[in-house]
Every structure is written in C-alpha cells, then in structure tokens.
Amino acid sequence: MKSLLVGIIFLATSLFLNQTAFAAHMLMARTPQSFPEAMLKLQEVIRNKGYVVSRVQRVDIGLTSSGYQTDKYRVVFYGVPEEIARLSKKYPALISYLPLKISIFAEGKDTILVTANPQHLKKAGDAALARAINKWERDLVDIFAEMREEE
Numbered sequence: 001m002k003s004l005l006v007g008i009i010f011l012a013t014s015l016f017l018n019q020t021a022f023a024a025h026m027l028m029a030r031t032p033q034s035f036p037e038a039m040l041k042l043q044e045v046i047r048n049k050g051y052v053v054s055r056v057q058r059v060d061i062g063l064t065s066s067g068y069q070t071d072k073y074r075v076v077f078y079g080v081p082e083e084i085a086r087l088s089k090k091y092p093a094l095i096s097y098l099p100l101k102i103s104i105f106a107e108g109k110d111t112i113l114v115t116a117n118p119q120h121l122k123k124a125g126d127a128a129l130a131r132a133i134n135k136w137e138r139d140l141v142d143i144f145a146e147m148r149e150e151e
Contacts, residue, residue, distance in 0.1 A: 025120050029113045029144035035072040035104075038111035038147065042076060042104060045146045049139045051078045054099050072106035083132065091129060097121060100136060102143075113147055115140060 031038050043053050059073040079099035088095050102115045118136040122129070 025117050027115050027117050027140055027144060029147050030107075031111050031113070031147045032109065032150060033111055033147075034109070035106040035111050038113075039074065039076075039104060042102065042113065042143070042147060045143050046076065046078045046102075049143060051080060051100075051139075053078045054081075059103070059105075072111075074104050076102045076104060078102075087129065087132065094121060094129075100140075102140075113144060 033041065039056075043056075046053055054077045057075045057077065059075055077099045078101070084098045088098055097116075097118075100115070100118070102113055104111060104113050106112075118133045118140070122133055
C-alpha cells in the first residue's frame with residue numbers, strides 16, 4: 001500500500017513538472033483590443049522590430065468545419081528573409097520552424113497571442129544560432145509587451 005501511494009505521488013509530481021516545463025516553452029499575451037485592431041497592431045509592431053510579415057494564414061476555416069464557432073484565428077508568419085535563408089541552409093533542422101510565427105485569436109472581447117519560445121531551438125545549433133535565438137526571444141517579449149499596452 002505504501003509503495004502504491006509513493007508511486008501515485010511520483011506520477012502526480014511528474015505530470016505537474018511536465019506541464020510546468022511545457023508552459024515555459026510558450027509565450028502568451030492577452031490584449032483588450034478587438035481582433036481586427038490587434039491584427040493590424042501586431043503586424044505593425046513586427047515590422048517596427050525589423051521583420052517582414054511574409055503571410056497571414058487563416059486557421060478558422062478548418063476550425064469551423066470541425067464545429068468550432070470562430071472566424072477570428074490567424075497565424076502570422078514573419079522573419080528576416082536573408083536570415084531565414086542563411087539559417088535554413090546552415091541548420092536544416094530549423095526549416096520547419098522558420099519563418100517565425102505567432103498565433104492570434106479572439107477570446108470574447110480580448111485577443112490572445114501565443115507562440116513557441118524560440119529557446120527550445122538552441123539544441124539544434126552553435127553559438128551563432130544561440131545569438132539569433134536570443135534576439136528572437138527578446139524581440140518576441142518586446143512585441144508581446146507592446147501588444148498588451150492600450151492606446
């Protein structure tokens with residue numbers, strides 16, 4: 001009985017720690033702006049950080065066909081084209097992660113932004129890649145901070 005209790009405690013602790021570790025790999029922001037306002041501001045803030053918005057992909061079509069009631073869900077792809085080409089060539093393992101992306105969706109009157117923290121990509125490369133990843137993370141933190149600000 002005692003070993004069963006120890007096993008259950010170990011399992012519960014492991015699950016909790018795994019959830020905590022997973023959350024550390026995500027960056028998220030909530031803004032009180034409406035979805036259209038937030039979409040425009042997000043693209044402007046990304047451009048102001050020196051990136052190019054390469055495309056905005058609708059995700060809501062697949063969601064509505066699966067029964068979800070939303071028309072406000074997009075993924076914004078962005079990056080510096082030369083940097084993406086150079087890093088993709090040098091680190092082929094990054095190809096599926098580039099360009100960078102931010103998901104944006106409406107939740108009630110608010111808009112939520114979510115992205116993977118690029119720090120998880122560090123294991124794919126060396127010091128030069130680590131510098132780029134650190135910059136991406138700093139820029140994302142700044143972008144999300146600006147998105148939280150009300151005008």
